[in-house]
Amino acid sequence: MDASSEDYGGGPGGQSGAASPLEASLALDGDGSRIAQARHLVATFLGKAKDHCGFPIAAATVEIAQLIVSELVTNARKYAPGPALLQLRIRGPMLRIELWDSNPAIPAPHAPDPERIGRHGLEIVAALAHAVTTELTPVGKRITADLDLSPAGA
Numbered sequence: 001m002d003a004s005s006e007d008y009g010g011g012p013g014g015q016s017g018a019a020s021p022l023e024a025s026l027a028l029d030g031d032g033s034r035i036a037q038a039r040h041l042v043a044t045f046l047g048k049a050k051d052h053c054g055f056p057i058a059a060a061t062v063e064i065a066q067l068i069v070s071e072l073v074t075n076a077r078k079y080a081p082g083p084a085l086l087q088l089r090i091r092g093p094m095l096r097i098e099l100w101d102s103n104p105a106i107p108a109p110h111a112p113d114p115e116r117i118g119r120h121g122l123e124i125v126a127a128l129a130h131a132v133t134t135e136l137t138p139v140g141k142r143i144t145a146d147l148d149l150s151p152a153g154a
Contacts, residue, residue, distance in 0.1 A: 021089050022052040028073060028084040038073045038086055039066045049090050049149070057149050064128050068097055068145050071121040076101040080140065093150035094130070102140040 024045045028034045042065045046057050069086065076084040080101035089096040107122050126132050129145035 021091050022049055023087065023089045025085060025087040028076065028086060034077070035070055035073050038069050041086070042066045042069050042088065045088050046095070046149075049095070052090055053093065053149060055093075055151060058151070061147070061149055065095055065097065065147055068125050068128055068147065071125050072097065072099040072143055072145070075107065075121045076103075079103050079105070079107075082140075090149070093148060095147040095149050097129075097145045097147065098142055100137060100140065100142045104136055104140050106134050106136070106141060107143075 022045075024041060026034070026038055026041050028038070043062055046062050046065060050057055073084070073086060076099055080103035082102035084099060084101040087096075087098045087100075089098070109122050109126065110116065110119055122132075125143075125145050128147070130148045131144075131146045133144045135142050135144075
């Protein structure tokens, strides 16, 4: 997938159906416009996900997902030397947000400091997501944030 591609689909071949997860991805490069494009992808993707989930997704939940994506993409752009890949996937009532980047350093939250400016991205993601995991990959790392989309989770 090139740096300008977006892909919506329910799996291989872009086929969607109740048995397969709804997915979308966006290849990211060093262009700052990708942050806005990633936020737009989330809104569009979650608009399509309403039919897949069988329940409406609250506007506040869409905004939370956009904020999580903004933080992850911003950090990848800022700290990873190469391209990155954003993938969104619906499985049941959960949105899985995955970001692969080329920096093998595992991010760690900083100690609370009310005078610190910036570097709050991981804290924000952890506070908003149901679960956050980070794992090393052969070419960098993958950060995964799960967000509950169900009306009870909103």
